[in-house]
Amino acid sequence: MSATSIDHSPSHAAGEHGHHDNYLVAKKGISSWIWTVDHKRLGIMYLAAVILFFIVGGLAAVAVRTELMNPTKDFMDANAYNRMFTLHGAVMVFLVIIPSIPASLGNFVLPLMLGAKDVAFPKLNLASFWIYVLGAAFFIATLVMGGVDTGWTFYTPYSIKTGSSATTALLGAFILGFSSIFTGINFLVTIHKMRAPGLTWDRLPLFVWAIYATALMQVLATPVLAITLGLLVLERTVHIGIFDPVYGGDPVLFQHFFWFYSHPAVYIMIVPGFGMISELITVHSRKGIFGYKPIAVSSVAIAFIGFLVWGHHLFVSSQSALAGAIFSFLTFAVAVPTAIKVFSWIATLYRGSIEYNTPMVYALAFLFCFSIGGLTGLFLGTLSVDVHLTDTYFVIAHFHYVMMGGTVIAFIGGVHHWWHKFTGKNYNEKIGVIAAIIVFIGFNVTFFTQFIFGSQGMPRRYWSYLEQYHTGHMISTYGSYILAVGLFLALFNLLASLRNKGVAPERWRGVSLEWETATPPIEHNFESIPIVTAGPYDFPEVRAARTGNGH
Amino acid sequence: MKTPLLADGSAATFWLPEAASTFAADHDYLYYLIFWISTFFFIVMMGAMAYFMVKYRRRKQGETTSDIHGNTKLEIAWSVLPTLILGVFFVLGFRGFIDTLTPPANTLNINVTAQQWAWSFTYPNGGNDSILVVPVGKPVKLTMSSVDVLHSFFVPAFRAKRDVVPGRYTVLWFQSDKLGEYDVLCTEYCGTSHSLMMSKVKVVSQEEYDAHLKGLTGCQDGQSLAECGGVAFKRNGCNSCHSVDGSKLVGPSLKGVYGTEQPITGGPAVIADEQYIRESVMNPMAKIVAGYPAAMPAYAGRINEEQMGALVEYIRSIK
Known part of the structure; x- marks a missing residue:
């Protein structure tokens, strides 16, 4: 073993032979799950919740796409459609993408990667999960109360005037923010204080660096969302006159407040995806990362500059031309470290040993989709071009290429990557790869089309549309069906593996600490505290090249 | 250039x-x-x-890679x-x-009023229309305001877009050198019928523009009062919420409504006579027909008495 001084091969440390049981069976009964403070169990609970809400948000997306099959009404009226796209957006952002990689995969893997027994504040971690459930319950309550029709952005003054159950949804998002803040604090302290001996900052897996940058943003930005949503609730209930022009407020101020959180939130969503991709590409091509420091530091740089670009959502909102120019400039500034990351990942493949397993296919799909997402961002950052493209389907396509083609694909790749660590089971590799390819095709058919009819002028959030956009919408809708088939196939493939008996052999041979513990890990992660003597990507194949005894 | x-x-x-x-x-x-x-x-x-x-690509398990950082x-x-x-x-x-x-100094100035879910354009002579008609080859400056929520004025063919914000003016200018008819779309989500909030911009010759302007402020020769009211009905965007064929849009259909009894939210029923129709246009919040949202903006100060009279005559004529 390269990274530690102890010798655990996963199979020999498997729970049934050792004197410590694995975390799944160490404690029994439903209440041992409800009150668990084990980061691994909480990670699994988050994972189940995120997948559940991903299905809810995904079905809403399919409903939206189906309604858009033809220019006029297909099966929903305008009111139902407006509630459906709001549901899709709000569920995907607040209940799926924000917690996806950090709270589910991060919770499970982060302490393992650090060689720690748990996160710094296990009870706070438990509280985060149940606060998340409470926030989600508010979202579900809005459905029962007839839905919300404001869009996930809650722009004023429409969100003040609408009679739909917006207050409940706002309170839900407010509550979810606390879950996010608590998780962020927990991870920051854990990374600072609980690294194993020898695990210096420059030996941290890049996933940890990404989670660190994300946690910083969660802690610093989310309170602004809480304040903004709180003010909006007050405006709706007692008319304090901050956003509503009828009472002397300024509706554009809401947009500034909202994006002051929600633009960093874009990076809260994508930066963990960056971390995930760094793990997938290195492990499955048996190479050290190309440019460890630039990738690690650029995560933090993006987190910082990400706070200063919110105004690029407001180029046509009546914001001043000077502010527009500054925000455009800063937006390009954040594009550079992002480009450096993508170049570095591609360069990592050079002289590697690339295995085409499911996680790696997702990682390569990420590089393709995220590159398109990043490059199309250049159109939107350019002031005069954005005037034409903003609030059209070009923007929809752009952020789906980043959020879905980026984060969600990285997340699904990560779930496959660590599925064996979570469960001790191996899914069917062939079906996994086929599902990944179907997802890749379906995704691109759905969203690439939207760049075209978006550039042609098709506005977003339209229930009906002009005839000239019909063909594009039709292709996009068929694409969404392909995408849905691929995603369900991937899910069934993972779930089917749970029926296998016993612990399957481990296949990836990673060398960061999460691979050093038993599979599934024992309750307290490690039999003894590991000592780290090498970097996270110091694979035997790389060491052989260094010492020259490979041939 | x-x-x-x-x-x-x-x-x-x-x-x-x-x-x-x-x-x-x-x-x-x-x-x-x-x-x-x-x-x-x-x-x-x-x-x-x-x-x-x-x-x-991996050819064999454990093959040596490379130590590049x-x-x-x-x-x-x-x-x-x-x-x-x-x-x-x-x-x-x-x-x-x-x-x-x-915008350059010598623009033609037109005011734009956005409301859920219609555009209204007010020309220099005080005339109103639901479509925008501009002369070819002349810079046009739109001063835009909203009576309710955010909207956004977008003409894809002009590559021009600007949000319309309640409580302040926003300005957009353009010049078209090409005769034709182009789509106007609302690109800031504004509620139920956001996707129906469309209009047209017609780029016409100076002569056509002048003639159009003349026709906006009153009834034209040879037009019956009901016909004149029908034109005003479309120009003021009434048809985006009220049908004349009995189908239910955001507001009640006006087919056969004249002279009938209408249930009122939180009040006694009223007969839809001339007085009620006038009140419902000028100050619609006064008596909302039961089962419909209080969504209509007030038209007091935005249409003159001649147009009001024509509108009443038109509504009387829809049977």
């Missing part, structure tokens, strides 16, 4: 719609500049990836080059943006 890739007034391309304003050419030039540079870099990146994917020269190159290119995009985009925000 920069050299346009596409001449003004050019037809739609695969990516962009028909171009019919003076700054469409600049916009399209920059759009395609970014497009081709992005496409070039995308092909280089994906080409490198595809090459590595084939060349370095970086390459300073390469990393400096791929940091500096994108920075320079992005700098060019920034400068060109900023210059084009300033052009769209700086």
